[in-house]
């Protein structure tokens with residue numbers, strides 16, 4: 001059963017909004033584009049994992065995608081997938097990497113080789129080890145019975161070649177995503193007794209879901225971009241030109257001659273993503289945003305104050 005579905009992460013939406021709203025030649029654009037590409041690759045990996053998870057028995061597996069919790073020591077930790085079963089909990093770290101990856105024992109390194117170039121990455125085995133410790137202490141702090149916690153590192157691109165130094169003991173927990181099903185069958189056999197009933201599992205998964213706090217970064221601050229650098233005005237849905245003009249009740253693009261009645265909706269959404277620090281518990285209604293917009297940033301939609309629209 002999917003308790004927390006996979007959704008496009010807020011930070012990706014913010015990065016996309018930022019790229020729509022800075023100049024084509026802005027000096028920080030390449031860095032932002034690179035960061036977005038990395039995050040999109042990760043998200044794509046998570047999306048392809050959904051397919052493999054769809055084969056699992058709904059009554060036995062409770063699935064939470066991208067659950068982000070705050071540990072007792074005030075650190076946030078995010079798990080790509082958390083699977084709850086009556087016998088054990090399983091953290092899955094998803095990697096969408098092309099090329100050849102090597103787990104090396106001596107320095108606990110994780111190296112990717114692509115077109116003859118080696119590049120070091122944060123070792124995902126180390127990553128899941130820390131996530132396990134944090135989840136374990138989080139569960140304890142919530143006064144939930146502590147089941148065994150297992151972890152896997154899953155590579156979603158079938159073309160990734162995985163190599164491991166024979167001394168890397170944890171390599172049995174590294175695999176391609178298409179082997180997930182058989183790996184779970186193996187895991188199931190490792191444990192005899194159940195720790196939870198279905199009802200208890202549902203209660204725990206809802207409790208965890210309630211504690212989820214989505215990453216909500218101030219994207220302008222992160223890239224040290226001033227509000228004045230943001231292109232204001234309604235954006236053309238056809239050719240991305242900013243700003244559109246208001247002509248007899250519609251938005252009109254001088255560049256591509258497109259006419260639109262509702263192009264301002266996307267602009268308000270950009271405003272929300274770039275300025276509005278929304279509450280992690282959910283999305284505020286757009287009308288709320290537009291109220292705030294009227295008070296605080298009334299030049300975001302328009303170059304002048306002479307035009308008003310009702311949203």
Ligand SMILES: [Zn+2]
Pocket residue numbers: 236237238239240241253254255256257258
């Ligand atoms: Zn246009």
